[in-house]
Amino acid sequence: MAHSFPPVAYSGSSSTAGQGMAHGHRSTTLPHPGTNLSTREAYAPATPAFRRPDHHHIQRSPPFSNLRRHNPLSPTSTPAAYGSLKMDTGYPGSKNQPSIPPLGSLTSLGHLSYSDSSATQIKVDISGVIDKGFFVAENEWTCYRRNYFSCVCSFSLTPMIHNSPIQFLPTGSTHPFNVYGFAMCISAAVSDNDNHTIELVQHTPKRDKGPIAKPEKVRLSQKPPQASHHPLTSLYAAPDGSLGSSRYDQGFGQPQQSSAPTEHTFERIQFKQATANNGKRRAAQQYYHLIVELWADVGQQQGGSDPWVKVAYRKSAKMIVRGRSPGHYQSERRESSSSGPGGSSGSNIGSGYSSGMLGPGEYSTGPSMMGGGGYAQHYDTRSSGYGGTRHHHELTMEPMISAEEVKAITDTKGYQYYPATIYEGEHDPRQHHHPQVELFSHARQDVSESGGAHSMSTAFDPTKVKSEMEHGLPSLLYHGGPYYQRCGRFEGKPTSNGQYPTTLIPPPSSTMSMT
């Protein structure tokens, strides 16, 4: 995974790395607000009925591109994002839809504190945005095993005191560890059975022809709580002058460039396995949780070779991972109106959550849930995904959607895709240009000169990686200004409710951070 692609390969500027070069930008960019949808797009239906307008071939859903591909079949293409955006932004009356599976509350595995004389306790907050790939089908968060999704991770410590040593005291232990750094990683587990982990795999743009890795821990620096980022400023914020690669937040005027990036995006992630019993109504549907983990580097204090200790994590809402092609589900899709499987819309869905997670229809208002969660997202990572889209920053801790909205969502037949990214923590819109060009997102960090964030993995052969990269990896770029990103999401919604391309979100700068 991440490791697979050693930083080395990307050294230099993260921005350009990888294929990005050659074609790098291409998709990433977002459609401009004014973008025109192709005819097809224009009609691309969010609803099944409209799918496949004309082609013999099914259109695929483009998860990423906002405008471009829609996929009739797959939800991915549908853009519902705007709605959510509005929500977040307080758009009234909108039927906002959550674009992405929210994360549940944070589970701490110990206590962090500054080891100075004050011994100040530290509050940890993990932000995770599951970007693209997911949609709500029958009131359940769903994705296809074969489709990519990405997860933008960051964390913050409150209070944030620079240059002050930190200690971590694991729950149940009396022996605190000195913390030399932090890293984040994502994993997956079966709902209701944390011990049953599900392997995640990360691809390069070359997909089967390139190396496949597992997402690994990526060193990150804390993100300044409540830092306000102006979208535009981000353009100039990149430490390396590359307009954005991994994002380095300069909180409180303290540059962190020298250290690890403050955010990392795990891209092109897929579940290795699909959930069991998909589509069988009578059988017990299995669910997975995506887990965003924060790890502390305690050196050799544990005695072993592994310097990492898990500090905290957040689990996503439970989700279904379909193992077959969209067409298969399309045909068998049932109408799940307001209530999902088993009338899930309410309790059922959420039932699986161990940590208070809610299903698509259930959204908690707690701060930890989605911090910015409902953004307007685009689904397109590339295009909007990254940077652009995430305006979530500092959005709010408000519930992503109201019951009404949920209902609107669930009533839709078939699935709807919420391409937009959900932001969970605060993200800086500024970064629209993330130069991420790594094969695996991890690479980004590596790129940073700071050397701060390096992925720890070592599995892949760097040389291979490099070659792969040279072909371009594009991906995550924050493109275009955040503002535009919102355009384009027409797809996906069953109706136009509240989803208009036009809206631009106000600069996040004024918003608050979730942490």
Add this chain to the structure above:
DNA sequence: GTCGACACAAAGTG
């Protein structure tokens, strides 16, 4: 029913 592999098609970029 699930998964891996192969292949095709769509859409963006240069």
Add this chain to the structure above:
DNA sequence: TCACTTTGTGTCGA
């Protein structure tokens, strides 16, 4: 306009 790239997804065989 074309070649290339990336990604969704249909299909087949195990």
